[in-house]
Amino acid sequence: MEMEILLKISEDKNIHEYLYSHSNWYRYLNRSKNNFELLKKEYKNYKHNNTMNKFNDTIDNIELITNILKIVE
Numbered sequence: 001m002e003m004e005i006l007l008k009i010s011e012d013k014n015i016h017e018y019l020y021s022h023s024n025w026y027r028y029l030n031r032s033k034n035n036f037e038l039l040k041k042e043y044k045n046y047k048h049n050n051t052m053n054k055f056n057d058t059i060d061n062i063e064l065i066t067n068i069l070k071i072v073e
Contacts, residue, residue: 001030008036018043 009016019025025042028035 001026002033005029005033005036014047015039015043018046 009019019039025035025039029039
């Protein structure tokens, strides 16, 4: 892997953590430095989906608590 890519990864903590759990990206980064842009796009999609899932889970929990409170009354 090129030194430039390694430096970018080390500078960005979030991408470094993403690579820790999605290590298959190292193979693509070794093949071409252009794949780093693809990695960043993939990370943004992952982060967005993860945030939306947390938000939806929170809404589901609020609805559950509301329903339980209605039953208890």
